[in-house]
Amino acid sequence: MLIHTKGGRTKAQDSMQGLDHYQFYDSDICDKLLPLRLHTVPPKITSSNTQPRVTSKNFLSYPGGDSPWKPLPNSSYPPTHLLIHAAHSMSERRYKFSLPLIQECTISSILAMSLQKGSSLVASANKIIGSSMGHSQLPHRISYPDGWRTGPTEAWYKSQPSTKFTQLQYRKERQKPWEHEYIVVELENGTVCRFDRRARAETLADAFTSEGLGAEDTAHVIDKHDKEHYSAIADNSDLVLCMHFPDGQDILSILGICHGIQQNRETECYSLIRYNCYFFSWMIVVALARRTVDWALLGSDDKLWDELVNTTMAGLNSDASKLDQLKANTRAMLGKKPNHAAPPFSGSSYLLNTLHIALHHTRSNIKESLNELLLKSTVEKTMHAIADMSAKSAAEDAARSHASQSARDASFEAVMDVMWKTMLSDPEGAQLWEDRCRRTEECVRKAAAAASDAALMQFPLTPPATPPSTPSNGSDSEMPLVRENWEDAWDSTWNQIWLNGQSQTKPKDGPATSRIALLAKAAWSKAWKDACLANEEYVPLVSQGVAKHVMKHLPETSIKIDKTAKGTMKRMMRSLVSSDASNSELQTFIQTRISDFVSRVLRLLPKADVSSQIIEESMRRVWVSTTRLEILPV
Numbered sequence: 114m115l116i117h118t119k120g121g122r123t124k125a126q127d128s129m130q131g132l133d134h135y136q137f138y139d140s141d142i143c144d145k146l147l148p149l150r151l152h153t154v155p156p157k158i159t160s161s162n163t164q165p166r167v168t169s170k171n172f173l174s175y176p177g178g179d180s181p182w183k184p185l186p187n188s189s190y191p192p193t194h195l196l197i198h199a200a201h202s203m204s205e206r207r208y209k210f211s212l213p214l215i216q217e218c219t220i221s222s223i224l225a226m227s228l229q230k231g232s233s234l235v236a237s238a239n240k241i242i243g244s245s246m247g248h249s250q251l252p253h254r255i256s257y258p259d260g261w262r263t264g265p266t267e268a269w270y271k272s273q274p275s276t277k278f279t280q281l282q283y284r285k286e287r288q289k290p291w292e293h294e295y296i297v298v299e300l301e302n303g304t305v306c307r308f309d310r311r312a313r314a315e316t317l318a319d320a321f322t323s324e325g326l327g328a329e330d331t332a333h334v335i336d337k338h339d340k341e342h343y344s345a346i347a348d349n350s351d352l353v354l355c356m357h358f359p360d361g362q363d364i365l366s367i368l369g370i371c372h373g374i375q376q377n378r379e380t381e382c383y384s385l386i387r388y389n390c391y392f393f394s395w396m397i398v399v400a401l402a403r404r405t406v407d408w409a410l411l412g413s414d415d416k417l418w419d420e421l422v423n424t425t426m427a428g429l430n431s432d433a434s435k436l437d438q439l440k441a442n443t444r445a446m447l448g449k450k451p452n453h454a455a456p457p458f459s460g461s462s463y464l465l466n467t468l469h470i471a472l473h474h475t476r477s478n479i480k481e482s483l484n485e486l487l488l489k490s491t492v493e494k495t496m497h498a499i500a501d502m503s504a505k506s507a508a509e510d511a512a513r514s515h516a517s518q519s520a521r522d523a524s525f526e527a528v529m530d531v532m533w534k535t536m537l538s539d540p541e542g543a544q545l546w547e548d549r550c551r552r553t554e555e556c557v558r559k560a561a562a563a564a565s566d567a568a569l570m571q572f573p574l575t576p577p578a579t580p581p582s583t584p585s586n587g588s589d590s591e592m593p594l595v596r597e598n599w600e601d602a603w604d605s606t607w608n609q610i611w612l613n614g615q616s617q618t619k620p621k622d623g624p625a626t627s628r629i630a631l632l633a634k635a636a637w638s639k640a641w642k643d644a645c646l647a648n649e650e651y652v653p654l655v656s657q658g659v660a661k662h663v664m665k666h667l668p669e670t671s672i673k674i675d676k677t678a679k680g681t682m683k684r685m686m687r688s689l690v691s692s693d694a695s696n697s698e699l700q701t702f703i704q705t706r707i708s709d710f711v712s713r714v715l716r717l718l719p720k721a722d723v724s725s726q727i728i729e730e731s732m733r734r735v736w737v738s739t740t741r742l743e744i745l746p747v
Contacts, residue, residue: 249304249342252333255371261742266368273334275302276364283353283398284346294353294394297346298364300334305343306364307333308371310393312383328383330371330393332364354398354702355675362401363745370400373738380731386714386723388731395703396732400739402696403487406670411663412480421666422472425500425658429465429651464511464647468655471507475499479663487736488729489667489697490704496663501656508652509569512644516637517561523636524553527629552611556624557633560606564637567602603634670696704729 253269270276278298286293296308313327335342374396375381380388411417478499486492532546539545604625611624624630674694694702707725714721 249336249339250334252309252331255330255332255368255375257372257375261369261372269332270365270368273364275300275304277301277361278306278364279358279361281356281358281362281398281401283355283394284350285353286350288349294390295350296367296394296397298362298367300364303337305335305337305346307331307335307342307346308367308393308397309333310383310390326383328375328381328388330375332368352675356398356402356699357673357675358401358405359673362404365745366401366404367397369739369742369744370397370735372742373735376738377731377734380735386718386721387728391706391710392728392731395707396735399487399700399703399732400736402670402672402699403736405672406668406696408486408492408668409480409484410668411666412476412483417666418476421659421662422469424662425472425655426465426469428658429468429654461647463515464508464644464651467507467511467514468504468651471503472500472655472659475503475659478503479659483663485733485737485740487733488700488704490700491729491733492667493660493664497656497660500659501652504652504655505648508644508648509565512641512648513562513565515644516565516640517558519640520557520561520633520637521554524557524629524633525550527632528553531628553629553633556607556610556630557637559610560603560630560634561637563602563606564599564634565641567599568597568641570598600634603637604630607634672696672699674699 253266255266257264257266278300280299282297282299284295284297286295293309293311295310298306298308300306308331310328310330313329333342335346337343371393374388374393380392383389411421479496482495482499483492486495528546528549532549604623607625607630608623611630625634671693672695704725707728711723711725711728714723
């Protein structure tokens with residue numbers, strides 16, 4: 114069957130119906146290697162005119178004469194260097210051709226798609242030439258230009274005769290200096306699928322920058338009897354580790370991880386110092402293992418969540434010796450001298466109740482964070498931060514409420530002390546007392562809120578100085594030498610409310626200097642100070658208790674992992690000496706490889722913008738993107 118690439122039609126082409134069309138970006142290759150003649154007879158050398166031909170067993174024969182192409186022996190494959198040269202000569206000109214449904218002819222071995230750069234075949238012929246089980250296919254470029262589960266990769270996935278796998282190999286090529294790493298999974302139909310990340314560029318200069326260059330992530334289904342591609346896996350690379358999934362996994366999970374990598378603005382680009390084939394392999398290994406364990410169960414299961422809350426709150430009621438020791442150690446770390454035990458905080462019961470309620474309110478945040486965290490090494494810090502933020506907010510609310518209530522109680526006592534004679538002697542004394550209480554209560558409420566806002570603006574938070582509890586005689590010497598911001602806020606607000614929004618007078622002449630106002634302010638100051646000291650004591654206990662409980666009860670799984678093959682750096686497998694390893698041990702192994710990679714990069718490029726933290730944070734973002742995709746359940 115003669116298939117022309119440009120100009121005219123043949124009878125053979127007229128008879129081709131229902132065939133998929135594919136575009137290649139090429140100029141020279143179409144002139145020299147096409148049109149191709151496909152045979153169904155045993156391979157043989159052809160010599161008609163000037164066109165090269167392909168026989169039914171993937172042999173490419175070339176004409177003799179003055180052509181630069183030389184005839185091939187019957188048992189040989191096309192010269193790889195010629196195919197690579199032809200593929201590297203790609204241009205913007207497009208050519209269309211059709212491929213018939215020929216199961217016996219595997220075009221992948223002809224096109225030599227193991228190029229490390231510049232291989233940009235736009236479409237895949239896998240659906241046609243690899244539809245039957247046990248046949249190698251062309252490498253497919255993973256891409257979802259229109260969104261997840263759409264486009265060419267979705268079509269490629271649906272065309273696969275087998276998508277389930279129970280074994281994953283993490284492999285490293287021996288060829289230096291790059292020592293390319295990739296992933297291989299064994300499919301149920303006896304084929305394997307190889308996942309690679311390579312650069313797409315004519316120059317690798319940009320690959321050494323943090324911005325990187327275009328990346329090409331591919332999936333290549335290979336028959337185990339394929340002497341070219343499958344043999345190269347064992348012959349040219351070493352096994353880093355082999356993971357077993359007894360319940361099975363689907364390659365859709367890996368495609369989802371690849372999509373997550375491509376969705377991130379940084380990781381979608383190829384960078385030798387960050388997001389290269391190593392990052393690609395690390396991400397797949399860690400993410401697949403992470404999918405086997407549900408950390409968010411601590412937040413979603415009612416029984417487990419109640420246990421977390423009860424254990425944390427019980428830690429706040431620990432015996433005095435442990436609490437005093439914790440406080441002494443804290444003061445020593447801050448360079449402070451030991452002090453005498455403070456009297457019990459009158460609002461401690463309310464504070465504990467507030468913290469208990471706040472802890473329940475963090476459930477959704479903790480559940481969401483546990484679902485989006487990838488590495489166990491980041492769990493404790495994240496849980497501590499979530500609980501600490503919630504506890505601080507609740508403690509501040511408790512301090513506001515406690516101080517305001519204390520000021521209110523003190524003000525009512527002061528009103529009674531000031532007006533008791535009027536209440537007894539004046540017929541309208543009861544009404545006057547009620548009006549005074551109402552105005553005083555409003556002043557206390559709004560002045561306390563303003564003082565709290567001003568006090569919380571200070572960082573670090575320090576308890577305010579307690580003003581005198583009795584009115585001064587008016588001498589300036591008895592006023593505090595340095596007024597706190599909260600005092601100005603209190604006085605200003607009190608004057609404004611008491612005068613019903615009229616123009617303010619000076620604090621020493623205004624309502625804020627009255628006995629009632631000063632007593633209320635003194636009570637607020639003392640209560641606020643006590644609440645702040647209690648918060649310093651209890652908030653760390655809450656955040657530490659949550660983080661400690663989560664780390665102790667974090668769901669874990671056991672993954673069967675084969676030992677490293679000969680020739681691999683065995684020192685990096687110390688945590689995986691047995692055939693069964695936890696998800697945490699596997700993560701530690703990958704994190705060690707990340708750290709070693711960063712060290713090597715910095716030795717070669719001391720100013721390179723790369724660190725383990727940068728890479729691990731990028732992995733977390735990719736994982737978050739992956740968790741939001743609709744993927745087949747584990």
